[in-house]
Amino acid sequence: xxxxxEPCRTANLVGRGAAWAPGTCGxxxxxxxxGAAVMVTCPIHFGSKAVVxxxxxxxxxxxxxxxxxxxxxxxxxxxxxxxxxxxxxxxxESPLPRSxxxxxxxxxxxxxxxxxxxxLGATISPQQQAELALAIEPSDGVMLPGIALFDHxxxxxxxxxxxxxxxxxxxxxxxxxxxxxxxxAGTRANGVYQDDGRFRDVxxxxxxxxxxxxxxxxxxxxxLSSRLNQCVLPKPRLPDAVKLGKDAGALGxxxxxxxxxxxxxxxxxxxxxxxxxxxxxxxxxxxVATHDCRVIGGGAVVHPGTRRTVDTTA
Numbered sequence: 001x002x003x004x005x006e007p008c009r010t011a012n013l014v015g016r017g018a019a020w021a022p023g024t025c026g027x028x029x030x031x032x033x034x035g036a037a038v039m040v041t042c043p044i045h046f047g048s049k050a051v052v053x054x055x056x057x058x059x060x061x062x063x064x065x066x067x068x069x070x071x072x073x074x075x076x077x078x079x080x081x082x083x084x085x086x087x088x089x090x091x092x093e094s095p096l097p098r099s100x101x102x103x104x105x106x107x108x109x110x111x112x113x114x115x116x117x118x119x120l121g122a123t124i125s126p127q128q129q130a131e132l133a134l135a136i137e138p139s140d141g142v143m144l145p146g147i148a149l150f151d152h153x154x155x156x157x158x159x160x161x162x163x164x165x166x167x168x169x170x171x172x173x174x175x176x177x178x179x180x181x182x183x184x185a186g187t188r189a190n191g192v193y194q195d196d197g198r199f200r201d202v203x204x205x206x207x208x209x210x211x212x213x214x215x216x217x218x219x220x221x222x223x224l225s226s227r228l229n230q231c232v233l234p235k236p237r238l239p240d241a242v243k244l245g246k247d248a249g250a251l252g253x254x255x256x257x258x259x260x261x262x263x264x265x266x267x268x269x270x271x272x273x274x275x276x277x278x279x280x281x282x283x284x285x286x287x288v289a290t291h292d293c294r295v296i297g298g299g300a301v302v303h304p305g306t307r308r309t310v311d312t313t314a
Contacts, residue, residue, distance in 0.1 A: 008055035008089050015054045017118030018303035021110035022047040022142050022296060023096040024103040025169045025263040026256030028206055028218060029225035031199030033149075036157055040206050041141045041148045042222075042254060042263070044169060044293035048094035048107035049303060052115040054078075057087030067092055069136050070108040076132050077116040077124070088116070097173055097289075101259015103140040109133045110143045114300040126299060130155050146297040147210050149203070161206075164295045165213040169254070169263040170276050171291040172241060172284065198228060219252025219265045226255040226262070235262055237284055244283060248276035265295075 008014075022043040029040040052074060059078070063071040070092060078084050090112060096104040113132055117124045124132070129143040134155045141150030147164050151157040202225045209217030226238060235241070235255055241262045245253050249272045251265040266273050277290045 008053040008087060012055045013053060014056065014086060015119035015121070016052065017115040017120075018049065018051045019111045019114035019118060019300050020047050020049045020303055021107045021114065021300040022103075022298055023094075023107045024101075024140050024142060024256075025171045025291075025293060025295075026101045026254055026259055026261055027140070027225075028147065028222045028254050029199070029202050030257035031202065031225065031228065033157075033199055033203060036151045037153050038157055038203075039141065039150055039152050039257070040161070040203065040225075041144065041150060041298055042169065043142055043147075043296050043298040044102075044171075045296050046095055046102070046291065046293055047142075048092060048096065048104070048111045050108065050111035050115040051091040051303075052112065052119050053089040054083075054086045054116070054119050055088075057085065059085050059087065061088045061090060063088075063090035064092055067108055069105050070112040072136050073109040073112045073132060074116050076135060077113045080124070080128070080132060081117065081120055081122050083120060097261075099259070100173060101256020101261050102171070103142050105137065106133060106140040106142050109136060109139065110300050113143075114302065118302050127155075127158055129300065130158055142298045143300055145299045147206075148298060149207075162210040163297045164210065165215045165218070166268050167215050167218070167251070167295040168266045168268060168273060169293050169295055170250075170266065170273055170280070171293055172237075172262045172264065172280055172287060173289045173291065174235075174237065174260045174262070174284075174286050175288055199225070202228070215251050215265070215267055219250070221252075222254035222263075222265060223252040225257070226253050229255060229257045233258060235260075237286065238262060240284060241280075244276060244279060248272050248279065250276065 027039040133139040146160040205221035
């Protein structure tokens with residue numbers, strides 16, 4: 001058995017890059033629009049940080065055993081840039097729960113792509129990041145700026161709607177997991193929820209809310225989408241979450257359309273969010289955890305601690 005080479009050492013670094021990409025609380029909406037499967041993103045300030053070190057070698061990647069998609073993204077990025085024979089070491093840090101619908105894989109993949117490019121002094125556009133990510137699996141649109149409309153299967157639609165107004169989301173994390181890749185290849189791909197008319201109304205409500213800076217319109221549209229999704233991937237506790245949101249003065253409810261989390265959308269009122277979190281733990285015994293998150297614009301960012309050593313030799 002061939003022994004893998006040692007990870008890159010400081011003395012022979014070609015480059016080092018670090019980047020961060022946001023996760024999500026599910027989506028603000030998901031459905032079909034003009035024949036394409038699309039989502040409206042809900043990026044949050046929880047995300048994944050990737051650190052990539054590169055050195056000369058034969059294209060071997062050292063990285064976390066439980067992050068094969070991020071390792072593949074690193075390899076694909078080196079091929080895209082034209083440096084496929086470099087060895088790499090990948091480190092990932094992320095607080096995002098796995099297989100819950102919080103874009104943990106996409107955040108890992110996106111941060112790995114941008115960190116790899118940064119290590120070589122290259123720039124990869126959000127659209128190119130999306131293409132590299134989609135070659136690995138169906139992906140959330142966290143690499144796109146702002147709140148975005150994204151074709152998460154084929155990438156034919158990737159459009160920023162605008163920055164989010166000041167909003168927070170209380171993520172309700174329930175037990176259970178969903179294999180997003182299998183789900184998108186099965187249930188959603190089999191023609192369930194193909195009603196363009198209903199989803200168009202949802203999308204236009206959210207798009208207008210983003211354009212107008214009106215979080216209540218966004219919350220209303222998200223709630224409608226979460227209810228429509230009950231015929232695709234039912235959330236048994238959705239009615240209880242909607243009632244909790246109304247009692248807490250939330251703007252609305254959103255869900256992971258191919259995951260298990262439910263979100264209560266708020267403005268920046270900390271007291272109402274704290275009350276909702278405490279009440280959720282009392283009312284929803286299946287709850288695993290709650291996460292108070294700020295809704296942000298999407299897009300990966302180069303980490304301030306990045307150090308790059310340029311070496312253009314083969």
